[in-house]
Amino acid sequence: MNVPLLPMLLLAGAATAWSATPRELAQSYTAEASRLIPGFQGSAQRGAEFYARRFAVSSHLPACSACHTDSPARIGRHAVTGKTIQPLSPSAVATRFSDPAKVEKWFRRNCTEVLGRECSAAEKADFIAFATEGT
Ligand code: HEC
Numbered sequence: 001m002n003v004p005l006l007p008m009l010l011l012a013g014a015a016t017a018w019s020a021t022p023r024e025l026a027q028s029y030t031a032e033a034s035r036l037i038p039g040f041q042g043s044a045q046r047g048a049e050f051y052a053r054r055f056a057v058s059s060h061l062p063a064c065s066a067c068h069t070d071s072p073a074r075i076g077r078h079a080v081t082g083k084t085i086q087p088l089s090p091s092a093v094a095t096r097f098s099d100p101a102k103v104e105k106w107f108r109r110n111c112t113e114v115l116g117r118e119c120s121a122a123e124k125a126d127f128i129a130f131a132t133e134g135t
Contacts, residue, residue, distance in 0.1 A: 022090050022097035026128040032121035040122055047130025050123055057116035064114060064127075072131040088131050097128055 020028075026042055034040040051072065054062040061067070061079055068076040068085065073092050076085035090096040097103055111119035119127070 018100055019098050020100055022128055022132045025097050025100060025103060026125055026132070028100075029121045029125035029128065033125055036120075037122060040125070042122075042125035042129035044126070044129040044133045047126035047128070050126055051130060055115050058113055061113050064110065066114070067110075090132055091134065097132065 030040060030042050033042075051064045051068075052070070056062075066079045068074075068088055072088035074087055076087070077083070078085055086093045088096055090098075107119050107124055111117065111123075
């Protein structure tokens with residue numbers, strides 16, 4: 001039986017507390033994106049632009065930076081509840097991008113709020129490349 005590996009890994013990740021490294025997660029989003037965009041490679045530069053971009057969907061949550069500040073290496077503050085959010089960069093918080101189910105859950109929630117849709121695999125790969133830059 002010929003079962004595609006990547007969906008299996010993603011399914012395993014969604015169903016259990018499968019742990020990964022940021023590099024493995026970025027690789028799996030890159031592989032997913034390259035099925036639509038042949039030769040796709042994640043870009044920290046595009047990730048930085050994506051992170052700062054203001055989308056016209058929500059006036060109080062226009063961008064990722066609305067809660068995560070101008071830099072994913074800094075401590076954030078939830079724009080609605082005022083709660084502290086630890087930095088997204090693994091250089092600051094070692095457990096970031098290590099739990100695929102958690103990462104997917106927050107991408108889904110935050111992207112839907114900010115972009116009005118889920119983020120694409122390419123956007124996720126670029127974002128992780130940016131947030132892990134220098135690690
Ligand atoms: C409304 C505030 C808010 C906005 C806007 C927001 N986030 Fe978040 N984000 C959070 C909170 C709250 C958490 C979960 C708390 C935590 O993990 O510290 C989180 C967690 C995450 C995580 C989980 C990382 C991990 O491995 O633990 C990712 C990835 C993430 N956000 C990406 C984004 C991206 C990309 C955007 C822009 C599209 C964005 N966020 C916009 C509040 C926000």
